[in-house]
Amino acid sequence: MCDTQVKPTLLERGGRIAKRCFLVLLIAVCIGACLKHLSAALERAGRPAGFSRGLVQGALMPMSMPNLLAGQDITIYSQNNTGLSYKLGYTAGVNGCGVIFFGFLFWRVRRWKRTAGGS
Numbered sequence: 001m002c003d004t005q006v007k008p009t010l011l012e013r014g015g016r017i018a019k020r021c022f023l024v025l026l027i028a029v030c031i032g033a034c035l036k037h038l039s040a041a042l043e044r045a046g047r048p049a050g051f052s053r054g055l056v057q058g059a060l061m062p063m064s065m066p067n068l069l070a071g072q073d074i075t076i077y078s079q080n081n082t083g084l085s086y087k088l089g090y091t092a093g094v095n096g097c098g099v100i101f102f103g104f105l106f107w108r109v110r111r112w113k114r115t116a117g118g119s
Contacts, residue, residue, distance in 0.1 A: 028064075028066045031060055031063040035063070035075075035076075036074045039057070039074070040075075043078070043080070048081050049078035049081040049086050050081070050082045051086065051088060053086065054078070054081065054087065054091075057075075057076060057093065058094040061097070062098075
């Protein structure tokens with residue numbers, strides 16, 4: 001049995017990469033819009049932001065970049081916060097998001113290297 005694999009052309013791979021980038025940006029815009037409405041509602045409540053809100057805002061902060069580039073003013077850090085607990089939550093959220101994103105990225109790169117190497 002002959003095991004022939006058809007390699008995608010450069011145009012096909014570029015199209016897949018463009019679709020993925022568009023999907024990520026679309027998800028980021030949707031999350032940013034939700035974050036904008038959520039932060040506005042939470043700011044009206046008047047209570048200071050604590051650990052859990054810091055965790056959520058920290059994790060969603062990277063997704064707000066497309067909205068910031070589009071000129072929308074999004075709150076990515078609550079000024080009315082509890083201090084240390086909010087900052088710990090925010091830092092944990094940013095780092096957790098980075099671990100997930102870069103962990104997935106490094107896993108993919110390692111998989112690509114294995115596929116390209118033939119092993």
